[in-house]
Amino acid sequence: MTTQTPSYTSIDAALNRTEHWRPVISKWVADILRYLVLIVLAISFVLPFFWMVSSALKDDSQVYTVPPIWIPIPAHWENFPNAWSTYDFNRYMVNTVFKFALPSTLGVILASALVAYGFARLEWPGRDFLFSLCMATMMIPFAVTMVPLFVIFKTLGWINSYRPLVIPAFCGSPYFIFMLRQFFRTIPEELSDAARIDGASEFGILWRIILPLAKPALMVVGLLQFMYAWNEYLGPVIYLNDQHQWPIALGVAYLRDTTESVGASALAYPYLMAVSAIVTLPIVIVFFFTQRVFIEGISLTGLKG
């Protein structure tokens, strides 16, 4: 601090300057501490994923080492195709996407938008009561309806098909109805009024005016539903006994059951991690490209409780 002395060098001025410097220094210390904490946290958040990928590349001898190997050399990339072909994972993938994720996403978007429009932009007696009822159903634990639903679906002959997972999506989901309602209400009423004067029906207004404006919100709903379907375990495990019908989540769980029960195979863990990594990859890609929409959507839903 003795360097760069300005033209006036009285004791007063020097004191003033140290007074001035103290907050700057403490700000520096605070900054360094903050970054230190953030980096340590970031590493501990990423480490499990790093462990997953690095373990996926190991062979027998690399699994049991002490201390553990974080970067296996040589890397056994062949573990990925080999693990993937342990069971019919291609089929599970196709099942998940085409029988579950896509149809349920389509259904939940259409139905939730329709219902949300009825709650957000139409006036009718009983609307507010039904909306409260709709929101209240979110508090009902799945465990309560789980057993009777199983009995109902069994009676209908829907077990071992994706109907129990897809058809309810065509009734909308309270969570998404709430989200879209909040969004629809931010759209100026004048737009609807103008269309009404031009003779548009309410459905026409929804289809031609509201939905195009609500694209970001619809995208969030679609993304969340798709990810839900990709991740869902409990529903499929109850409704789908036939291995040919499984979604990806059940395949992964089954791989764990079978490889670990054999026990002797050291490749159990690398294979399990390889399949886990492949299953996580689409989520990573989707998240990478839609991060902003996604995070904004999440914050939107949680806020206006």
Next chain:
Amino acid sequence: MSITVSKRRRLTPTNLRKLIRGLLFVSPWLIGFLVFTLVPLVTSIYFSFHRYDLMRPPNFVGLANYVRMFTKDPRFVNSVYNTVFYVGFSAPLGVISAFLLANLLNTRIVGRSGFRALFFFPSIVPAVVTAMIWRYLLNVQYGAINSTLVGLGLPRIPFLSNPDLAKPSLIMIYMWAQGNQMVIYLASLQDVPRSLYEAATMDGANTWHKFWHVTVPMCTPVILFNLIMSFVWGIQNFVLPWLLTDGGPNLATEFLAIHLYRNAFEWLHMGYASALAWVMFVAIVVLTIVLFKTSARWVYYGGGEH
């Protein structure tokens, strides 16, 4: 937000038309509610007073299912204890850690959106994958953590194979995956008016004062919402303990939802499982009401747009 409607109105033809149109728009949900919620809900009450194994028709047993829970089912008592332990720690710890993390990210830092994405990501990973990763990472023999410990000459920590450590391990993993909560807090932190901080600075408040007397009170409505949701979901916790520890070791992670699932789909005690579900439901409702009632004391509904 207020809707101007006359308090008592007759069902005039106009109103009737509006009602029909409104119902038409919400009909998908209404049908879904009747078929997939209301009917199962009522059926569930019915089942809970019956013995039912899917094969034979339900057999009325009165309150026997409920009595059995508290008198003849030690696994139920154990699962309630586990659930209370898990929820009692995980919900508050999750809220606190996510809130602190959001505050850390809300300061002026380089690479903020990168950190945010990183902390958020674990919350959208499939639960099956989360379970597999941690099962291996925490494995007592070949897990990364224990191999490192042994390499350093330290004793192994049986995270998932010791009954005393299994629940804390699950709570730790739960906290790791609270990124969605963090994102919600981050958004609500941005809604705190800057003028409040400026006023506090004028009054000589330091960083801690501003955090405790401005930030926290302004965020209490969001905190309450997340706390309630954490309790509601925590009580239903199923997939992670099911895939990670199978309810073990020694039933240490057999939560209420797992006990219920076993009764329903492994032992086909459908009636008893329904009774368990209603106990769970009542617990959730009571807890939510209690949280709401006590919230008047600590939640600040000041000037917001709500």
